[in-house]
Each structure stands twice: as structure tokens, then as C-alpha cells.
Amino acid sequence: MKQQVGTIVGSSVHLTGAIKDASDIQIFGSVEGEVSSDQKIIIEESAYVKGPINASEVIVSGRVNGTINAKERIELNPTGSIKGNVDTQNLLIHSGATFIGKSVMPEKNAEGDSGKDFDFEKEVETETEEEVDLEKEKEEQDK
Secondary structure, three states: OOOOOOEEEOOOOEEEOOEEEOOOEEEOOEEEOOEEEOOEEEEOOOOEEEOOEEEEEEEEOOEEEOOEEEEEEEEEOOOOEEEOOEEEEEEEEOOOOEEEOEEEEEOEOOOOOEOOOOOOEEEEEOOOHHHHHHHHHHHHHHO
């Protein structure tokens, strides 16, 4: 099978606007705008993306400021940073990574299939250090 060549945004490139490709997209530079692929989007360590990202799989080693929707999986590497909500079936956050936002994942039933019989989603929210400090301060005042 012949491998399709996708889109590569070089490290010295600053792109404003949308990128859409049926193949993989690999970003080394910066993009302000929507990035979408039918396959994989890779945000390299040197990359910055401001805007929504939509793909089957998203791997973040650089910085993202925006929502990410990935049909299959999102991986946030130790050098990566996401400020925005994520929606995916599988979420992997490595130690050292920064994630500020909400994660929405479909609930799975006993067979491991996406829960079609259930009408609810599992939400996990991470808190910033400021929010944690404010909560601790409030708890101490209530005592």
C-alpha cells in the first residue's frame, strides 16, 4: 500500500487560516485557525496552534490553545500543553504535560462498545493552581 503524503507546516512558517487535509498533518510552526484531517494531526514540540483541531487522532508535543475533537484518541506528551476542552474516546496525558480544560469521553458499556443505551457523558475537569488555592482558602474560612 502506498503511503499518502500529508501536509507539513515548517518550523519557520506562521499560517493564518484553515488547514484541511484527508491525510496526516504535521505542524512544526504556528497556525492560527482551524486544523482538520481525516487521519492524524501531530503538533510537534516547536509548534503552536490557536484554534479548533478536528481529526481521527491528535498527538500534542507543542502548544494548543483551542478545542480538540478526536474520533479515536488524543495523546498529550510531556512537553505538550493544551488550553481548551477535548472530546475523544481515548485520552493519554503523560507526566509533565499541561492540560487546562474539560475532557469529554463517551461512557462505555460492559462489552467495551460506546454506550448507545446510555444518554450521558463522563466529564473530567482539571483545575488550575489558582482555583485549587481559592478552594482551600474558602474551606479554611468556613472552619
